[in-house]
Amino acid sequence: MFIPCDRGGDSAAPDFKGFTLLMPAVSVGNVGQLAIDLVISTLDMTKVGYFYTDCLVPMVGNNPYATAEENSTELSINAEVYSLPSKKLVVLQIRSPFIKNKYRPFCETLLSWVKSSKCARVVLLSSSHAYQRDDEQLLGTPLRYLLTPDLEKAVGGRMKELNWKEMEKVAAYPGISNTDKVLHIPGGGITKLLFTESPDGFILALGHQEYAK
Amino acid sequence: MATFFGEVVVAPSRAGLDEEEEAREETPEDREIRREIEKKREIDVLWTGQAGGCAEEPLVCSRFIVAIGRNAAAFLSSFILDSVCWEVVGVVKLWNEWCRTSSTTNVLPTDSFCLFYRLISDPTVFGSMQKKGLQVTILSTCPVADYKTQESTLTLVSPFLRALKTKEFQEEVCCPLLEQPNIVRDLPAAVLSYCQVWQIPAVLYQCYTDVIKLDTVTIEAFKPLLSSKVLKSLAKDASESTKILKKFLTTSETHNNIYI
Numbered sequence: 001m002f003i004p005c006d007r008g009g010d011s012a013a014p015d016f017k018g019f020t021l022l023m024p025a026v027s028v029g030n031v032g033q034l035a036i037d038l039v040i041s042t043l044d045m046t047k048v049g050y051f052y053t054d055c056l057v058p059m060v061g062n063n064p065y066a067t068a069e070e071n072s073t074e075l076s077i078n079a080e081v082y083s084l085p086s087k088k089l090v091v092l093q094i095r096s097p098f099i100k101n102k103y104r105p106f107c108e109t110l111l112s113w114v115k116s117s118k119c120a121r122v123v124l125l126s127s128s129h130a131y132q133r134d135d136e137q138l139l140g141t142p143l144r145y146l147l148t149p150d151l152e153k154a155v156g157g158r159m160k161e162l163n164w165k166e167m168e169k170v171a172a173y174p175g176i177s178n179t180d181k182v183l184h185i186p187g188g189g190i191t192k193l194l195f196t197e198s199p200d201g202f203i204l205a206l207g208h209q210e211y212a213k
Numbered sequence: 214m215a216t217f218f219g220e221v222v223v224a225p226s227r228a229g230l231d232e233e234e235e236a237r238e239e240t241p242e243d244r245e246i247r248r249e250i251e252k253k254r255e256i257d258v259l260w261t262g263q264a265g266g267c268a269e270e271p272l273v274c275s276r277f278i279v280a281i282g283r284n285a286a287a288f289l290s291s292f293i294l295d296s297v298c299w300e301v302v303g304v305v306k307l308w309n310e311w312c313r314t315s316s317t318t319n320v321l322p323t324d325s326f327c328l329f330y331r332l333i334s335d336p337t338v339f340g341s342m343q344k345k346g347l348q349v350t351i352l353s354t355c356p357v358a359d360y361k362t363q364e365s366t367l368t369l370v371s372p373f374l375r376a377l378k379t380k381e382f383q384e385e386v387c388c389p390l391l392e393q394p395n396i397v398r399d400l401p402a403a404v405l406s407y408c409q410v411w412q413i414p415a416v417l418y419q420c421y422t423d424v425i426k427l428d429t430v431t432i433e434a435f436k437p438l439l440s441s442k443v444l445k446s447l448a449k450d451a452s453e454s455t456k457i458l459k460k461f462l463t464t465s466e467t468h469n470n471i472y473i
Contacts, residue, residue, distance in 0.1 A: 003410050050410045058403035060377055060417075061396035073390055075379055077406040096398075101247070 002081060002113050004049040014048045014083060016090045017118040023092040024125045025194065028187030031127035036093050041065045045082035045091060051113070053079060055106035057096040090119065103190050107197060114198075121151065123203045126191040132184075134170075141165065146183075146195060146204040155203065167204070257306045258329075276443055278350045281400050283427045284420065285352035288435040291458040293447050294330055303329035348382075349408050349415035350443050352435060353401040357421040361395055372422035372434040377405060382414040387437040391419065429458055 004013050022039065024032025039045070059078045066072035078096040083089065098106060114122055130142065144167040145159055159166070169181035185192045195204050278293075280286045293299075305327035357371040374388035377397060391397070397405070401417050408415035418438060422431040439448045 007412070052406075052410045057398060058400075058406055059396050059398050060402045060405045060409070062377065062391060062393055064393060066393065072393070073378070075377060075405070075409050077409055078402075 001052055001109065002049055002117070003052050005047060014090075016083070018120045019083070019088045019090045019117075021090050021092065021114060021117075021119040021122045022125070023122065024094055025127075025189045025191040026094055026097050027127045027189040027191060028129055029127050032125035033094065035125050036091060037064065040082050040091055040093060043084050043087070043089075045084050045089075047074075047080055048083045048090075049081040050077055051079035051081055051092055051094075051110075053106060053109060055098055055102035055109070056094065057099060059096045088120075090117075098190070103193070107190055107193055110194070111198060121203060122198065124191065124194060126185065126188050126204060128185045128191075129187040132186050137168065144168075148195075148198060148200050148203075150200040151203060254307070254309050258303055259306060260303045260329075261301065274347055276348050276350070278443065279352065279404060281351065281353040284354045284422070284431040285435065287427055287458070288352065288432045291432065292436070292439060292449055292454045293444065295449060295453075299330045301329070302331045305329075347413055348443065349404065349413055350438075350441075351401050351404050351415065351417040352420075352438070353397070353417065354420045354422055354431060355397070356425070357423045359395075360421045362392070372420050372424075372431045374434060374437060375419050375421065376416055377419070378416040379405065379409040379412075379414060381408075381412050382416050384414075384416075384442055386416055386418075387441050388418065432458060 022036065024030075024036045026033065056078045061076055063072055063074040063076055066074075076095070079092065079094050082091045082093065084091075092110075133142075141164075143164065145164050146167045147155065147159070167183070167185075170184045183192055183196070191204065278289065280289045307327070354372075357369070357373075360369070362369065375391040375395070376386040376388050377391050378386060396402075397417060397419055401419065405415055405417045407413075418435065420431060420434050422428070422434065424431050438444050
């Protein structure tokens with residue numbers, strides 16, 4: 001659950017109504033998490049709270065975004081929330097993998113928080129095994145996106161302008177021609193689960209990651 | 214993925230989810246087995262009569278010191294705890310597939326155990342239930358091979374201490390703070406995370422050591438903590454501590470001895 005950093009008498013809990021939530025999926029190559037680290041440090045975002053959960057492996061360390069001696073000794077835990085009100089952006093960073101059998105409860109808690117905090121949309125950064133690409137996917141950009149239907153109108157046009165490719169669905173049973181097409185994101189962690197379980201307002205950005213060279 | 218020698222192995226995924234695990238639906242039998250194991254893995258804290266208060270009332274605690282691992286526990290046992298000034302007030306009984314503890318309070322340093330001790334002269338120094346007015350000190354060890362540094366490891370003298378503290382902890386720490394990109398995981402991290410989130414002043418002292426079993430050099434690496442505000446008033450006489458330390462190690466050596 002979300003616990004704000006400042007819980008003093010006068011300070012109100014942070015309000016994320018209408019914000020965009022940016023978060024990573026713990027996935028192959030940690031691509032999403034690395035991207036989120038870059039966003040937080042580049043935009044110099046402020047930590048506003050913790051996503052306190054027993055679903056992730058516990059981990060602590062000193063501030064990974066330290067810019068000076070003074071702020072290098074702030075403790076960071078495994079799931080923290082940062083915000084930039086001027087851009088209506090809130091970011092959840094996840095720093096450790098899921099405990100076995102706990103990924104579903106985590107998704108439920110997360111989606112419930114997204115709903116209660118009234119975020120306008122969620123952007124999930126993820127990755128998938130590069131060796132799973134077919135011949136067509138090997139050409140061009142390794143980046144793919146997916147939108148929930150409600151966002152098609154709002155951002156679909158922008159995706160086309162940027163020349164981004166929508167994530168292709170694959171045959172449920174490879175090799176058999178008359179079969180359903182399904183979403184297949186190997187190495188993507190909870191990406192598929194979150195995307196299929198989310199009510200609305202999800203944008204998925206997926207990179208194909210070369211796992212090991 | 215192909216290894217250096219050409220054989221193909223399944224690459225472990227940082228995604229943390231097996232594809233099979235994700236695809237396979239749990240049968241009712243699987244669910245029942247999982248539920249039974251989860252029930253068996255429940256942790257019981259058994260308080261003795263001396264703990265005082267009733268089950269519902271929170272116990273007052275000002276200083277909570279947690280030692281995780283054999284060497285950290287042996288440090289507390291040798292340098293702080295004794296049977297005169299401290300009493301056992303609780304024991305944790307747990308079972309899981311990797312370790313188990315019993316409800317006995319008569320333990321050897323090589324056993325797996327989790328006991329709560331309370332200072333008789335100041336009953337607020339021990340295991341906590343109330344978060345207000347509380348300070349937590351955590352002692353733990355981990356392999357020096359996990360320590361990441363740009364310096365040459367030849368110049369690294371192990372064992373050595375590093376500290377991490379929560380925002381609310383204002384006192385001096387007894388050793389350098391843990392440098393980036395090093396992290397602490399598992400139980401010590403869980404305790405410190407809890408303290409950080411719930412704004413409890415807490416400090417974790419992590420001892421990096423290259424010895425995995427009970428060892429005097431590792432235990433004595435925690436000695437700088439005896440000058441800290443929390444432990445200063447609780448430290449025993451040095452000669453007594455050395456005697457107890459020797460006794461501990463003799464006991465554990467006997468158990469490790471495979472020769473007659």
